[in-house]
Amino acid sequence: MVLREKYPSEIATILSNYAQKRSAVLPLLYIAQDAYGYLSDEAVREVxxxxxxxxxDVFEVVGFYTLFYDRPVGQWILQVCDDVPCCFTGAEQLISDLEQKLGIQVNQTTEDRMFTLERVKCLAACDKAPLLQANLEYHYQVTSEKIDALIADLRQRIESGEKISISGRLAER
Ligand code: FES
Structure with missing residues (x-):
């Protein structure tokens, strides 16, 4: 029972926000995802x-939402928007370069479990295309020339503990 041991007050606060316990399923799944690294069977059953x-019921919720991961993923999930405005400004080249530099294809995770690469549709920041999202953190106008620096920065943030969790929360919180 990892969650009850690690996050007792957070869980109690979340539950107190809802008239019915079942309404807290999404925020509890986010906590579980961060605690376990992904939503394993054990994590889902605990929720x-x-x-x-x-x-x-909880497995169905996990299967419905794209920001819940029911398989092991990297510490950083890189989501590149491949919708039309981003494609006009280089998204396909960006994806191709990321695949090459990381040594993986879209929907795969690097061997060191640092990065998972995904395609997503419009992230609603088309004026700053092409857009890459790393654990829900937006990176604007990411051209191929910026990839090396971006990857190095994300690796450094893991070492320094400044990484954002895959659910978008600061990992140290
Ligand atoms: S098309 Fe990429 S953010 Fe809208």
Whole structure:
């Protein structure tokens, strides 16, 4: 029961915000995702147990939302927008260069488990295309020339503990 041990006050606060326990499923899944690194069967069952829900109900929620990961992912999830405005400003080249530099294809994770690469649709910042999102943190006008510096910065942030969790929260919080 990792969650109850590690996040007792956070869980209690979340539950107090809702009239029904089941309504807290999304925020609890985010906590579970950060605690476990992804939503393993164990993590999902623990959330179901806290909420007194059948595990299948929680598995269905996980399967519905794209920002929940039911498989191991990297510490940084790099999501490149491949919608039209971003494509006009170099998104396809950016994806191709990322694949080459990271040694993976889209929807794969590097061997060192640092990075997972994904395509996504419009992230609503088209005026700053091409857009890359790293653990929900926006990086604007990411051209191929900026990739090396970006990857180095993200690696350094893991070492210094400044990484943002894959659910978008600061990891140290
Ligand atoms: S098309 Fe890429 S952010 Fe809108």
């Amino acid at each position: 179901a147990d806290i909420l007194d829900l059948p595990a299948t």
